[in-house]
Each structure stands twice: as C-alpha cells, then as structure tokens.
Amino acid sequence: MINLDDTDRQLIALLRDNARATVASLAQRLRVARGTVQNRIARLEREGVIAGYTVRLKPQAEAQRIRALMTIAVEGNRTQQVLRSLRGLPQVGTLYSTNGRWDIVAELQAETLEAFDHALGAVRQIEGIASTETSILLSTY
Template sequence: MRNLDGTDTRLLLALARDPRRTVVALAQELGLSRNTVQARLARLERKHVFLPFGRRINPAAVGYPLAAFVHLHVQQQKLAPITEALALIPEVVEAYGITGQADILAKVVSEGAEDLFRITGKILAIDGVERTDTSLAMHELIPYRMEQLLHGAAGTGPSPAARPRYPGACPG
C-alpha cells in the first residue's frame, strides 16, 4: 500500500472495524506501545489518510428518507461557482466531478418526491447548470467500506476471486 507499512495497515484495519477505539485499546490489540500508536496516528493524520471525523447519520432518521443522485450538466467555465452554490444547499450531502455525459454527480436527500422537486429546482436555478437527470436510490447495496482494500494491502484478506458476491452483482 502506498507509503504504509504492515503496522500502519493493521492499525487502519483495527480503526475500520471500530473507529471509536481508544489509543490504549489499539495498542493492546496490536501489541504496540501507546506512544507508538499515538505517533503513528499523528503521522497518518498529517498524511491525510483519515477523512474528516464524524459519525455517519442516517438521513431517514432525521426526516430525509428519500435519497437521489442528480447528474448535473454544466458550463465547465462556471464549475467553481456552481460547486460553491451546491455547497449552500443543505440537502446536497455529497458531490463529485465526474467523467461521462454529466459533469457533476450530487447525492441529495429529501423528505419525499415534492421536496426532491423543490431541491432539483434550486439546483437548476444555479447559473451555469444547463440540465439535470435524477435517479432515485432504492436501496444501499454496498455501504462505504475500506476493510477489503486494507486486507488486500496487508496480504491478509481473501483474493479478489474469493470476495463475497453481492445480490445483483455481475459475474466476473
């Protein structure tokens, strides 16, 4: 794995399994000193290995049960101000610059169909957004995960052929 040794990878795997672990608990599990774990965590943080900390909150639990992916077709020269305007819409919870027919993929959460209509209207009102295509998320099939990548980097996980299949996955 890029610039990570086996100890770093084991530390990341332990955190991926339980992000709330204390430094002392990590040190005990990995057979390292507390100072070693603390120093490695600080170095990994300086290298931007960790994404911003926070618990993933279920949008449905706070009144936003409908998730959708909005493909935005935009004027490229206005990409920066469009991104800034998208960031001001609270229901836009993620956005990515993408290749393909669309330019931006935004994940949006809403209270329901009417609310989604309102939100896409706000997106379409942004100067430089030419059109949108919206797809409803019916069910999360594979949640965010890193364990398999880390196991592969550490040489401790299953081979790609032995990885679990997900319902509806294409044979490969």
C-alpha cells in the same frame, strides 16, 4: 505527499471501521505498543491524513428521508461556480467530481416529496448547469 507504511494503513483501516476503538484495542490488533498507536494517530492528525472523525448512521436511522443521486453536466469551464452554488443548498450532501458524460455527482436529501421537488428545481436553476439526471435511492445493501 505523506509516506504511509503498512502499520499506518492498517491503523487507518481499523479507525475507518470504528473510530471509537480504544488505543489499547488498536495496539493489540496491530501487535504494537500503545505508545506507537498514540504517536501514529497524533502524526496522522497533525499531517492532515486524518482530517476528522464523524458519525455513520445506519440507512434505517433516516428511513423517512428521500435520498437521491443527481448527475450533472456543466457548461464549459463553470464547474467551480456550479460547485459553489451547490454547496449553498441545504439539500445537497456530498459532491463528487467525475469524468465521462457527467461532471458532478451530488447526493440529495429531503424530508418530503414536495421538498425534494423544490430541491431539484433549485439545482436546475443554477447557472452553468447544462443537464441533470436524478435517481432516487430505494434500498441500501
């Protein structure tokens, strides 16, 4: 377990908001020296707290894509097997394990309704899946 202080948490929040922010601007907002920010970022990366940086797209950037959330109930203790199979499908994005009625929530994406239908069929054929429920995402707020 890594010990994070308030400055670390504030730095992480600023990087979540804008990972391209300059060290100087981060230091100014945190009211610490630039070297402090550089050292903390290096430590957070080295310790695996910061696992990487990514690009966030506006939902409108991929407006033509069909996106959905699929909730999945797994038979018995087959969750790891189902997760491995789901990771192999290109239409499956992020996967979440959950508690309650559903064991897994999967984000699905496809270019067309036909491709989306194919993706649903592929997921439903995975051994170990007891049932699914899918909701197409219409708008993002």
